[in-house]
Amino acid sequence: MTAYDIAARLPSIDRLRRRCKALAVLERIIDGGDAYYAYTSTWGTDEAALMSNGSGDEWAVVFTADGAFIRVFDHESAMSPYGDPDHELWPGLLDGIPVVLRPQVEEPAFCDESGHFIATAGLWRLIGDDRWHAGEGITFPPVRGPYDGTGPDGSGMLEILLDDIVDRFVEFAGDYYEIEVDRATVQHVVAHRPLTDPVIQALNPQLTVADLREEIAAIGYPIAAT
Numbered sequence: 001m002t003a004y005d006i007a008a009r010l011p012s013i014d015r016l017r018r019r020c021k022a023l024a025v026l027e028r029i030i031d032g033g034d035a036y037y038a039y040t041s042t043w044g045t046d047e048a049a050l051m052s053n054g055s056g057d058e059w060a061v062v063f064t065a066d067g068a069f070i071r072v073f074d075h076e077s078a079m080s081p082y083g084d085p086d087h088e089l090w091p092g093l094l095d096g097i098p099v100v101l102r103p104q105v106e107e108p109a110f111c112d113e114s115g116h117f118i119a120t121a122g123l124w125r126l127i128g129d130d131r132w133h134a135g136e137g138i139t140f141p142p143v144r145g146p147y148d149g150t151g152p153d154g155s156g157m158l159e160i161l162l163d164d165i166v167d168r169f170v171e172f173a174g175d176y177y178e179i180e181v182d183r184a185t186v187q188h189v190v191a192h193r194p195l196t197d198p199v200i201q202a203l204n205p206q207l208t209v210a211d212l213r214e215e216i217a218a219i220g221y222p223i224a225a226t
Contacts, residue, residue, distance in 0.1 A: 001151035003072075003121040003134035006158050010132045013068045013125055019161050020049030020061055022190045025221045026169060028212060029203045030177060039219045047220075051157065057150075059157055060110070066100040067129065071110050072121035074154025078141040079120040087116040090153075092138040094122050101126075121153040166190050194224035 010016060024039035038050045049061040056075035061068060074080070079090040094105065094117075101124050104110070105117045112118050125132045140152040150156035160168045166187045173181045185202040189195075195216060197208045209216075209223060216223055 001149075001156040001159070002140050003123055003138070003153055003155045005151075006121075006155045006162075007123050007132035007134045009162050010123070010125075010158070011161075011163070013063065013127065016061065016068065016161060017047070017049075017063055018192050019165055019190065021219050021221050022165075022192065023160070023169065024049065024219050025195070025216060026173075026186065026189050026203070028215055028219075029200055029207060030173065030179070030181070036176065041218060041220055057154065057157060059154075062104055062107075064101070064104075065127075067098070067124060067126035069097075069101045069104040070121075070123040070158070071104065071119045072123075072154045072157060073118055074120045074150055074157070076144070077120040077150075077152060077154050078144075079153050081112075081116060081118050087112060087114065087118070089117065089119065090138065092135040093119065095136040095138075096133060097122065097124055097135070098126055121155040123155075189221075192222060194222040196224045 011019070021039050023037040024035070027035050027037040034054065036051065036053060039048070040050070041047045043062060047063040050058070051060070052058040057073065059070065059072045061070050079093070081087040081089055097105070106115075110117055110119065121134070123132050123134050143152050160172065162168075166183060169186050169190075170181055170183050173179055182202050185199055188199055195209055200207050200209060200212065213223060
C-alpha cells in the first residue's frame with residue numbers, strides 16, 4: 001500500500017469530508033479523552049480532519065476553498081525526513097502539488113521547529129479534479145516486513161477512509177478500545193443520519209444528545225430535531 005494505491009481509491013472531496021466528520025463523531029461518543037480522530041471547522045479559514053495515535057503517527061486532511069490536501073507522517077517509515085541530515089523530504093513526495101495548496105506545506109502544525117515540512121506521504125485534489133494525486137515519480141523503499149500494514153510511506157493509515165469504513169471502524173474499536181460496537185450504529189453515523197439519544201447510547205450508554213450537542217454541532221454533523 002502506497003500513496004498511489006490510496007489515491008486511486010479515495011472518494012470525492014465531499015464524501016471524504018463526511019467520512020472524516022463521522023469518524024470524529026464516533027470517536028467523541030466512545031471516548032471523550034484525547035481524540036484519536038478529530039475534526040475542526042476552525043483550522044484557520046479552512047477545516048481539518050486529524051488523526052493521531054499517540055505514538056508519533058498521524059495524518060491530516062485539510063479542506064480548503066480550492067480542494068483538499070492530505071499529509072501523512074509515519075514515524076517509523078524509511079521515508080521520514082528525520083532520516084535525512086537536512087530533514088529533506090523523500091524525493092518526489094510533493095512533486096506536482098498545485099500552487100494554491102502550497103501553503104499547507106508551510107503550516108506550522110506540519111513542520112518541525114526549524115520550519116521543515118515533516119511528512120512521509122502527501123496527496124491532494126482540487127475542486128473539479130476527477131481524481132486524487134500524489135507526488136510524481138516516487139521510488140518507494142521496501143516494506144518493513146510481512147506484517148507492515150501501513151506500507152513504506154504510512155499511507156495505509158488512510159485505509160479507514162475508504163469504502164469499507166464501517167467494517168474498518170468496527171475492527172478499530174475492537175482493537176484500540178477493546179469494545180464491540182454495533183455495526184448498524186456505526187453505519188448510521190457514517191451515513192450522516194441525524195444523531196439521536198438511542199444512537200448515541202448504543203455506543204455509550206452514559207451520554208445523550210444534550211451532553212454532546214455543542215461539540216457535534218461544531219463538527220458540522222446533523223442532530224435530530226427535538
